Amino acid sequence: MSTLLVVGSANADHVLTFDNLPQAGETLMCQEYRLELGGKGANQAVAAARLRSSKQTVSFISALGDDSNAKKMRDTWTIDGIDLTGCYEIPGQSTGTxxxxxxxxxxxxxxxxxxxxxxxxxxxxxxxxTLFIQAKYMLIQLETSIDSVHEALLLARQHQCTTILNPAPAATLPEEILSLVDIITPNETEALTLTGVEVVDQSSASKAAEYLHRQGINKVIITLGSKGAYISEQGSGQIIPAPIVSAVDxxxxxxxxxxALMVALDEGNNLIDAVIFAxxxxxxxxxxxxxxxxxxxxEQLNR
Incomplete structure (x- = not known):
């Protein structure tokens, strides 16, 4: 069995749907409200768990409040088969929102x-x-403290675990963080914050990727929304287009x-095939x- 480790946040998402997003100073009546389970770390753990093969397991390190949302999350993640050994309950705190x-x-x-x-x-x-010792890949984001992110990257590097950083939400990061990252996956906004390069086409994506390579990061993947993703590895880059769909959310x-990327890489796929899968x-x-x-x-992806 191969262990995939996700470290990060868990949130209760309050979702409001509108015709158009409210502007500054504007009040709009929403068309629909619903409560969803979210948080970047939890979402990524669920994605890995649902998309993994029978030879992979997924572990999640996170901090939850002592409230009903935390119980609902644990129950749901258990159904998806996620190992919750690393999920902490913080007394007197609410689960992220x-x-x-x-x-x-x-x-x-x-x-x-x-x-x-x-x-x-x-x-x-x-x-x-122990989870870091067992894991082949670790995926982490920036919705928890930067000190914890740094500690997780250090521990993963210490135990020869390949690190994937999804630098979201957008933030500038010191060299001591970036030097511990094997694979980085910013979107256009996050790439601009990290590199100072506005990504608008393949040429600008290449410049942003080169900056990140100079920080010691081997593989750079800049996600481009409906256009797919720009990948850069060993001085060579290209855009991998995404399937054309009608987006609703x-x-x-x-x-x-x-x-999905972590699952595919752990299965031995090269970067191109892993991004196609993702x-x-x-x-x-x-x-x-x-x-x-x-x-x-x-099984839905296979169909």
Whole structure:
């Protein structure tokens, strides 16, 4: 068996749907409201669990509150077969919360209240050293403290575990963080924040990738929404197009991509084939509403 490790956030998503996203100072009546399970870390763990092969297991390190949302999350993740050994309950804290506004084109704006996510500390990461020893790949994001992110990357490197950083939400990162990353997966906005290069075409994507390569990152994948993803490895780059679909909700599309990418790489696929697999998975996710409820299963992807 091969262990895939995800470290990151878990949120209860309050989703409001509008014709158009509200502008500054504007009040709009929403068309629909629903409560979804989300958080980038949890979404990516669910994606990996649903898309994995029978020879892979998925473990998740996270911090939850002591509330009903945390119980619901644990129950749901258990159904998906995720190992929750590394999930902590933080007394007196609420589980992380996100407010998500979605328009009729599937575009979204998101605000996040960290809650218990802010209490995932380096000591918690250290306590889960066994998971890092077992894992072949570790996937992490930036919705938990930068100190915990750094600790997880250090521990993964110490145990020869390949690291994948999804640098979301967008943030500038020091060289000591980037130097521990094997594979990085920013979108256009995150690439601009990291590199100062506005990604608008293949040439600008190449410049952004070169900057990240100079920080010691071997593989760069810049996700481009409906256009697919730009990949760069060993001085060679290209765009891998995504399937053409009618998007209704892009929440968790990037998370689905990242979870799927880790699964495919662990199965021995090269970077091109792994991104093709991840593009397919995220293309299914955008045709469905919700965060974790939109993430497909392996048999659906095969069909």
């Amino acid at each position: 996100a407010m998500i506004f979605v328009n009729q084109l599937g575009e979204n704006s998101i605000g996040v209240v960290p809650g218990a996510n802010a209490y995932l500390l380096p000591k918690h990461i250290q306590q889960q050293q 892009t929440v968790a599309a990037g998370d689905t991509f990242n979870g 593009n397919k998975a995220s293309s299914i996710a955008v045709t469905r509403h919700g965060a974790q409820s939109s993430i497909p299963y392996r």
